[in-house]
Amino acid sequence: MNAVEQSLTKGPERPPEGVVATSAASLVQQPAPAFGEGKRADRWLLSRMLASLGSPPLELAIRNGARVGVGTPVARVTFDSRATMLWVLADVPLRFGDAYSDGTVKVEGDLVSLLETVYRAGRRDGGERDPLAQRVSRVLYRPHLNTLTGSRDNIHHHYDIGNEFYELWLGSSMAYTCAYYPTPAATLDEAQVAKMDHVCRKLRLKPGESVVEAGCGWGMLAMHMARRYGVRVRAFNISHEQIAWARQRAGVKNYTMLGGVVQRCLGGRGRGFIHSIGRNRPAPLQPWIEKRIFPGGYPPALSEMARIFEPWDLSILDVENLRLHYAQTLRHWLALFEGANERVRSMFDEKFVRMWRLYLAGSVAAFATGSLQLFQVLFAPGESNDVPWTRAHLYER
């Protein structure tokens, strides 16, 4: 990683030097500049790429070649060759990530700001895209089917890397989930403990009660519940082989079956809780993330999560959207990750570092711009009146 690259996530707010602010539209319309035909074509293609992204304030460039910019660019993206640019252009949502990971695309400026800018522009842009952009958009929303082998490979990259890697950047609480910051100034570890207490308070755990936890990670919440709240916890996790199997079959169509299992666990009087990444409306995961990071992953809209509850008359008591807390959690993870760069590179390789940086930075951007949500949903059997009278107990000191 060179010096320019090191400035990625802590880079300056000001635009990189030498960028001329203009608009993609004016670039497309302006007369041919006084240099070679190839460079002119490159500028036109870069402009189209910018327009297809909703004209975010960025500079796009080919190394030692054409460059275009919109507004006051927050970052510069440089393709190492025309070939790379053309390869990415054919499938920006998937191939930008791959080219970034390979190092054939470099970013100057703050990577998180760059990605936030792209998310925001995509939302603003809405229905007024040109035909090329529409094609890109169709690619963006193409459902991605995993083979069993492919899933195993991808999952190996994400979950089967060893605890030592996760210890480098998850903090001492070792929780790979959204934390809860009582104030934005709380530390990561404080916020992870606060999250566990927030969940336990929502569930109103009482000593001697039984808890079933499905998907327990490193078991930190289970231990917290048992030690601090005196409950008996049965916590479940599945091996990576099982994950590969389940991921392929998991999805919204199985939510009704999931709800049936939950209902049987709760009996007539239990309390249930889901902590899940979600969306404001049904849409697939970003294609590069889905292919390289979370194969088969799908963040549901609340209307889709309803398939867990409705067939079983489970009653939704409380929904809290904590997306800004997940953005903050991810900022802390990313900072720890960047601090452990050398160590990660020695454990894996440069491509791995770039891939995980892009994943973490992209996740900050997605939660910060409202492209992803974090829903905490408290629920109970429809006939149960063992439900909290108010939520004031969550906020008592």
Add this chain to the structure above:
Amino acid sequence: MNAVEQSLTKGPERPPEGVVATSAASLVQQPAPAFGEGKRADRWLLSRMLASLGSPPLELAIRNGARVGVGTPVARVTFDSRATMLWVLADVPLRFGDAYSDGTVKVEGDLVSLLETVYRAGRRDGGERDPLAQRVSRVLYRPHLNTLTGSRDNIHHHYDIGNEFYELWLGSSMAYTCAYYPTPAATLDEAQVAKMDHVCRKLRLKPGESVVEAGCGWGMLAMHMARRYGVRVRAFNISHEQIAWARQRAGVKNYTMLGGVVQRCLGGRGRGFIHSIGRNRPAPLQPWIEKRIFPGGYPPALSEMARIFEPWDLSILDVENLRLHYAQTLRHWLALFEGANERVRSMFDEKFVRMWRLYLAGSVAAFATGSLQLFQVLFAPGESNDVPWTRAHLYER
């Protein structure tokens, strides 16, 4: 109204005298008793009616005739004649209410307990109903289409009765919506003021802001917002002619249009709030309530309410289910209503008193047993980061 009827809503918890505890099933199976064929047939039909309701612990009787009971009955229902019993049997969900209103069905014991028992039994009963019960169930869930004239007539009964009537039982806060009880011991008026503050805190109103209120009732919330929070409120309500028109066209299929109007009101940074009766899963309103009390009314499931939010990328921030608070509000309304019985009868007639008693008691039962929910939903445009960091501010003194 006779002495027995007066005990309706404050009646004894113990079962009425002279009731023999048995089960509907054993009644159906036992050998013919030693009295006339007609009475034996009546007992069989009453047993079927009880079974069709899920065998709740009730006694059903025909005046001076047959009677059957299940378990330890919480109340006795007496039909004034075999003809009334047969007429009700053909469509229990709709005609029980009509016969009760006419006084051809009387109830001894607590009406709310009776109705809670029926709601609970219906839920327990689930999918194991006999063919007669299935027929009753189909009737229960038959969608009810209103004619324009019919809607006008029904709405006249509900909304066009004059403020003097509502002043008798809504309390000084004059709010015909679910209150919020900081503790169960709060008075109705305290809880209505607390509700208004709870809503204003959720919206984090700041002086000088603009509020649009759609459906403002008597304008108490609008005035509270303006006086206590220094905001400018534009509050809308529609005449009963418009209600008749709108009700006919209103419904889940127009939620997307509603969401579009809301989104335009909010711009990119506003906050939105919905306070609505709802359900755990899609189902029509109870047929008698829908026909006699709220023509065209439909309490949506959250998955249906999603049609307001999803097409416009509105982000759900907070959902609170206050159904137990609505049960409590309705208990307070019912007690005030019973205290004003004589006054209401002199303004209208005995049938009106019985109809409104059944409506209020049935609503207590529906919210207390979880057949109806009260959802408060806070939302914002998906791109807005002007969202609360936590909900702690709702519970500060």
